[in-house]
Amino acid sequence: QCKGHCHGPHRPHMHSNHSAHGDKDLPGPYPLVEDPSTCDIVKATQYGMLERCRELVEAGYDVRQPDKENVTLLHWAAINNRQELVKYYISKGAIVDQLGGDLNSTPLHWAIRQGHLPMVILLLKCGADPSLIDGEGFSSIHLAVLFQHMPIVAYLISKGQNIDTTDLSGQTPLMLTAQKAMGPEPTRFLLKFNPSLSAVDNVQKNTALHWAIASGNISAVDLLLEAGASLDVKNVKGETPLDLAYQSQNHFMVYMMKEEERMRSRKNNRLLKIVEKYELFLMLASSLTFMWAIGYVMNLSSDSWLLKGGLLLCLLFGMALFVRHLVGLKNLRYLPTAFLLSSVFWMSMTWFFWFLADILYTQGLYFNLTLYTDVMGLLYYFYKTWSTDPGYIKTSEEERKENIVALAETGCLDFRTFCTSCLVRKPLRSVHCLACQACVARYDQHSLWTGQCIGVGNHCYYLLFLTFLTMTSVWLLYGTLLYWYNHCPTSYHQDGAWTYFTQVTYCSPWVSYISALACFHTVWASLWLAVQLYQIAFLGLTSHERMNLLIQRKSSKHPVSLRRTPYNLGCFQNLADFFQCRCFGMFKPNIIDWTKQYNVFHLAKEKNVHSV
Ligand SMILES: [Zn+2]
Ligand SMILES: [Zn+2]
Incomplete structure (x- = not known):
């Protein structure tokens, strides 16, 4: 038209x-x-x-x-x-x-x-x-x-x-984007203002979802379904959105609609409702069980590795089935967290049941307490990282509107400094996290292991969490070596590496299994901790900023320096600022509220700095 x-x-x-x-x-x-x-x-x-x-x-x-x-x-x-x-x-x-x-x-x-x-x-x-x-x-x-x-x-x-203003044919702005806009952004943007999803136009009585399907706009269909658009509304010809999808012969769209229908009917199932409520606990419990089951199978007294391999495959298959059918998409991101926590649990259990007697005998009580202090510290800082607000930028709807007007009228409504998803002006160093659906102040990363964003609020806790995780895993590796030394009739020096390796695996598969886990956690946690500390102390940057600069360096013709940024104030000052520590008056940390800092100018001591 x-x-x-x-x-x-x-x-x-x-x-x-x-x-x-x-x-x-x-x-x-x-x-x-x-x-x-x-x-x-x-x-x-x-x-x-x-x-x-x-x-x-x-x-x-x-x-x-x-x-x-x-x-x-x-x-x-x-x-x-x-x-x-x-x-x-x-x-x-x-x-x-x-x-x-x-x-x-x-x-x-x-x-x-x-x-x-x-x-x-x-x-x-x-x-x-x-x-x-x-x-x-x-x-x-x-x-x-x-x-x-x-x-x-x-x-x-x-x-x-009004977001639901209709044009002459009764179409709302949402219907127009669903029908005509390319890409997901315009639709996602409008959905932020809570438009009516059930409004229909005057002529065909189509909802926005009908329009999106009729014009094959897959990203809009996805967003509208996620926003909860109804699947049952019929247009003037009596067609539901699913009918239109069939007519369009777009198989992917039909699949999307059917999946959504299945998900929604599941929501009414009482048992599944209970499962959903305790999903995180259930996930943790099952992850603990699976991890134990893997170790148990490996530890079976049978000599047949074929049998063990078959059982392990069955276990993996069962795990995949469980994840696919019982874990909602929303909680899928906590899967690594469940893995981490269960490995810490079984690591401390192994220490208690396998190593404790030996170590008590050879090293004394104090040594044992160190491990348990580490585990306590690890759990405490994990909890702190997980539960502390990383620095989400929060505003009310009224504030957002005022923000937009004020920014537009001063000529600052620039979408590089304005988050179209949260409708807020982005403070310096903040980044919009797609997983958390929020802007995070002094964003570092979205941590795989905690399932949370790491920002100005919990970055310190995260570093301590990494430290304690490294220490716990290292102690456990030490315990493993002692155990092998005392219980396995083999020696690295006499038998050579390969025999030693097969012998200790054979000697106690469970201990080898746990030590492999500990090894894995030691490697990633210590490396990541080192990288983080380097970035904080020597560059004064977050991981995200460093990545950006590295990418910029590759594409730019001019040399891009990682050190010459407004945030790098020298090693000691960087550390003092990060940890906000005075060290008995030796340092004077700058107190900056990164949730409200928009201007770089008074931070910069050098003029020739790169934007990050
Ligand atoms: Zn945002
Ligand atoms: Zn996040």
Whole structure:
């Protein structure tokens, strides 16, 4: 129904001006087609020649007078983002909401089609009405959505435009994005404002989900299903969304819909509801059992490795089946956490039942206590890392709208510094985490092992967690060596590496199994701890920033230094800042609230720094 969205009677003369600041930043001199002193007022307006326009208006030209294509000067000024001219014409009596052009649009509509946010702000300030509809039946917010100018959508909503405004055929902005927008971002963006999912248009009585399916917009279908769009609504022909999916013969879409239907019917099952409630505990318990079962099978007195191998395969198969059917997608990310905790549990059990007697006998009680202190420390700091807020940037809906208006009006609604998912202005060094669906202050990483983000709030705890994990695993490896020395009738020096290895595995498969786990945890935890400490002390960077700089270094022609950043204040100062420690007055840590820090300038001691 939209005929290519032409910009009025003919394509206006545009300069390639993508600056958000309008007239002031235009690159000059303009490639003028005519002599400025003789050109007509329309051309002078299009090119932003304020002096020439003023001259003509003062000589008697009526600013309200439309040209032969029924377009006013204000339209031309608006579509070309000539802010000074718009102010001037309005001061001379131009009508802000004048309809004009083929599509009977207001100057505001024209500015929105071109995505000129500063012009939209100016026109609204001058009293333009964003709810007026143009000749195609679209109001301002529909145009902004159709042309995918999301900053303008955000601004209009924050200025009070209803997210569920309907156009002439009853379509809401959400239906338009579901039908016409490319990629997931526009739909995801609109869903942030809680639009109605059940609204239907006037003609076909389609919901947004119907529209998304009919136009094959898979990312929109996915987002709408996730947001809980109904699967049962029928349109004017009595078709549900699933019927439309069948008609479209898009097999993937049919699969998505059926999966969703299955998931939703599962939600009503009482047993599964209980399972869901205690899913994390269940996961931990089953992970403990599986891990024990693996060790048990390996420890069987049978000599047949074929039998053991077969049993192990069965176990793995059972585990995969369990994960696939009982663990929800939401909790899948805690699988490594369950693995880590169960290995710590079985490591301490092994210490208690296998090594304790020996070590008590040879090394004394104190040595034993060290391991248990380590395990306690490990669990404590794991809990702290897991439960402490890493520094999520929080705002209420009202605050978000105020933010958008304030940012847009000061010309700062730049989507590199503004998170379109959270609708907040991103503080310096914060990153939006897709897994947590939130912006995290001084983001380091989304930790695989804790299933949580590591940010300014829990980074210290995370380092301590890594330290204790390394120490626990190292003690356990030491215990293993002692055990082998005392209980396995073989010697590394006499028998050589291979015989020694097979002998100790044969001697106690369980202990070998646990020591392999300990080895794995020692390696990753100690390496990762070393990398983290290096980054913090010598670079003053987070893992995320370092990765970004390394990528930048590869693609950039100029040398990119990891050390010359505004955050690197020297090794000792970096450490003092990170741990906020004074060390008896030796250091003076900078106190910076990274959830509210937007400006780099007063941090930077050097001018020549790379942006991170
Ligand atoms: Zn965010
Ligand atoms: Zn995260």
